[in-house]
Amino acid sequence: MRPLLALLALTACAPRLSPATSLALHTALRTTPQPDSDDPEAPRSDLDGLREIVGAARVVGLGQPGPGARELTRLHHRVLRLLVEETGFTGLALDIDATAALALDAFVQGQDIDLDAALLAPGDRGLATVEMRAVMLYLRGQNARPGRSIRVFGLAPNDPEAAAEVTLAYLQVVDPAYVPKARSLLAGTQQLGVDAVRARLDERRDDYVALSNAQRWSTARQQAELVAQARRMAETWEFEAGEFARARNAEWALAQLGPGKLVIWADNRRVARQVPGAAPAMGDFLNQWFPADYRALAASFSDGSLLAAHDQHDEHTLCGVAIPPPRAGSLDAALVNAGAFTLLDLRARSEPELRRPQVLRSLAGGRAEDSVLRPAIAFDAILGLRHVHPSTPLGVHAARSTAGRCYTLIPAP
Numbered sequence: 001m002r003p004l005l006a007l008l009a010l011t012a013c014a015p016r017l018s019p020a021t022s023l024a025l026h027t028a029l030r031t032t033p034q035p036d037s038d039d040p041e042a043p044r045s046d047l048d049g050l051r052e053i054v055g056a057a058r059v060v061g062l063g064q065p066g067p068g069a070r071e072l073t074r075l076h077h078r079v080l081r082l083l084v085e086e087t088g089f090t091g092l093a094l095d096i097d098a099t100a101a102l103a104l105d106a107f108v109q110g111q112d113i114d115l116d117a118a119l120l121a122p123g124d125r126g127l128a129t130v131e132m133r134a135v136m137l138y139l140r141g142q143n144a145r146p147g148r149s150i151r152v153f154g155l156a157p158n159d160p161e162a163a164a165e166v167t168l169a170y171l172q173v174v175d176p177a178y179v180p181k182a183r184s185l186l187a188g189t190q191q192l193g194v195d196a197v198r199a200r201l202d203e204r205r206d207d208y209v210a211l212s213n214a215q216r217w218s219t220a221r222q223q224a225e226l227v228a229q230a231r232r233m234a235e236t237w238e239f240e241a242g243e244f245a246r247a248r249n250a251e252w253a254l255a256q257l258g259p260g261k262l263v264i265w266a267d268n269r270r271v272a273r274q275v276p277g278a279a280p281a282m283g284d285f286l287n288q289w290f291p292a293d294y295r296a297l298a299a300s301f302s303d304g305s306l307l308a309a310h311d312q313h314d315e316h317t318l319c320g321v322a323i324p325p326p327r328a329g330s331l332d333a334a335l336v337n338a339g340a341f342t343l344l345d346l347r348a349r350s351e352p353e354l355r356r357p358q359v360l361r362s363l364a365g366g367r368a369e370d371s372v373l374r375p376a377i378a379f380d381a382i383l384g385l386r387h388v389h390p391s392t393p394l395g396v397h398a399a400r401s402t403a404g405r406c407y408t409l410i411p412a413p
Contacts, residue, residue, distance in 0.1 A: 015358045015372060016329030021351045029338035035383075036341060038074040040134070044082050049343050053381050054087060058261045058293040059254060061271030061283055063379075065299060066363030067126025068306035069388040072299055075341065076265060077135050083263055084142060084150065090260030092139065093153040093253050095246070095270065096122040098226055099162040101154025102219070108139040108152050116394045122154070125307065125318060129391040153253040155246040155266070155282075160230035163223040167197065170220035174208040186227055194228040215256075222252055239279040243270070247285035268298040268360060269371050272378035276357055298360060298379045302326065302336045304388035306363060310406060319406040320390035324368045330359040331375055335384040342384035346376045
């Protein structure tokens, strides 16, 4: 009984939008032009509002409440096409392991890479889907056009051993005599060892580039940086260590694009311009470093289901898991029934409640968690979807299960 009473008390104390503000938001959505499709190939005249919000920004964060929604990946794909084809964006950064993302980058640049294997490699089931496969094929097709050069990056330093191997493989080409020492330094537990390898790469940059090229040197240097980041994260309890590392990796990715621009796909809280409390998110740093050039867009679902593991003990069976209804008085609830697809521009909203903490839920499979943010401070806009369906796992690596809307994963051939 006591846990139930505590839950009810927390629910009662949760931030809530007033009926007047909810009505004002609903009216705004009903009386302004809204997106009308998630089809990536649909005409884009209905995205004029989004085009105006992005403006001349060089970095755009596209958020999500949780992975596994077919329609949101398709809608983000549609937005990506708008940004690539009409506003000069030339990079996509995903919140996945930055070393595993090298294979995706190689694929979109035209190399002979097994795309399904590359999408499965990071171990993120929200990435290894038919919908995400279509995104990569689109980018590869764009790069086949004269004058196009679109890159794919990862943001997370999840696999320092793999990152170290990339750096060592590069050194084997440009400085083979140093490889044994570099291997020892990168494998050690001292941060000074990684610092020494990075210093060697910096000091001999011109010589190394002459033996390879600037992009290969930069990639190897960044992989050594990932090793350093992972080591720092392992040595600290500070939440922002991972967020700061992701922001630095996004900054590095943007630098690789020259005059180009970068789209980031991550969860809502991670792309937010500002989050309450002492622990900043990646978007906090990006907003500080690029105050005039960063846009943050959140996303919200009303109902439907997401692709998620059948249960925590069976990661090989993925099912469509129903999304619980949004909490009454939450920002998600205010977007319900305003349309199949909505775009709420928060920049000019005058309601004081939107600048105070409000609930925008996060979803992990069928579990919903309240994420408390100041909507008009955290985001420039919110994309809303009334109903979503589960993403489709990659066909050659999944088979229909007898459990209905489920897939049983099978090994790749």
